[in-house]
Amino acid sequence: MNRLAKQIKGILFDLDGTLWFRGRVIEGANESLEWARGQGLEVKILTNVDTGTGDMIRERLVKGGLNVRPGEIYTPADAALTFVKQNPGKRFHFLVSRRLTTFFQPFSVADPPSDFVVVGNCRDNLSYDRINMAFRHLYEGAQLVALQKGKYLVRADGYHIDTGAFVTALEYASGQTARLLGKPEKGFFLGCLAEMGLAPEEVLIVGDSVTTDIEGAVSIGAAGILVKTGKYRPGDEETLAALPRWFEVIGSVKQLTQVIGHTG
Ligand SMILES: [Mg+2]
Structure with a gap:
């Protein structure tokens, strides 16, 4: 067995493209999750989906057939909650989805001044007045924080403008650069590890993106x-400037058990 595999106490699975793709479970995903749990490994599933906390988006995945347990999904909204708790006494203004607006209500102020403006996917909650209110908070001295900065995303009905475009509008108007909470920010992975109670050398990141997942592992x-x-596109792994301390390329999550080959 691989010497490095013995050190592994937890696995961070990327969601989109690794366990789940275009609204469906990737073959072998449930079996690999179950296998990892059965080995006593801590399991977390990371996603940059920023419309809800992990437990809010879990419902949709379970309905789609992915066997995810409560507390296993970690999103930028979960990172935002940690950020809020790490800054007691600070005032926050949120420009986020309706359900996250309700979720963060206890920490939120409507009118300026505030210390931080947190922006996430707000497609069900966006208006000129709302984005302008976020700008007014920034103008009065608040710092801009982004759940993630994706440019666009694909949903069942087609392409959608993503959070990054609204964050960029606020960066442009305020002259600030947003602090990022989601992938590929190092703090996103570290915040998740803190929840797991594990050190970086004890975990394995499994993902389909060299730029976020694998460079995240390296960082x-x-x-x-x-x-x-x-x-994934053929040759992606050759674009990596540095490799993780232990690195493998496999066909799909289905082959995970073969490469780890844990103590069983
Ligand atoms: Mg992915």
């Missing part, structure tokens, strides 16, 4: 496994 000092599903 925190974790092991990395690239899967050839989702957004």
Whole structure:
């Protein structure tokens, strides 16, 4: 068995393209999750979906057939909650989805001044007045924080403008650069590890993206496994400037058990 595999106490699975793709479970995803749990490994599923906390978006995945347990999904909204708790006494203004607006209500102020403006996917909650209110908070001295900065995303009905475009509008108007909470920010992975109670050298990141998942593993000092599903394109692994301390490329999450080959 791989010497490095013995050190692994937890796995951070990327969601989109690794366990789940275009609204469906990737073959072998449930079996690999179950296998990891059965080995006593801590399991977390990371996603940049920023419309809800992990437990809010879990329902949709379970309905779609992915066997995810409560507390296993970690999103930028979960990172935002940690950020709020790390800044007691500070005032926050949120430009986020309706359900996250309700969720963060206890920490939120409507009118300026505030210390931080947190922006996430607000497609069900956006108006000129709302984005302008966020701008007014920034103009009066608040710092801009982004759940994530994606440019666009694809949903069942087609392409959608993503959070990054609204964050960029606010950056332009305020002259600020947003602090990022989601992937590929190192703090996103580290915040998740803090919830798991594990150190970077004890975890493996499994994902389909060299730029976020594998470079993320390199940046925190974790092991990395690239899967050839989702957004993977042949040769992606050759674009990496540095490799994780332990790195493998596999066809899909289905082959995970073969490369780890844990104590069983
Ligand atoms: Mg992915």
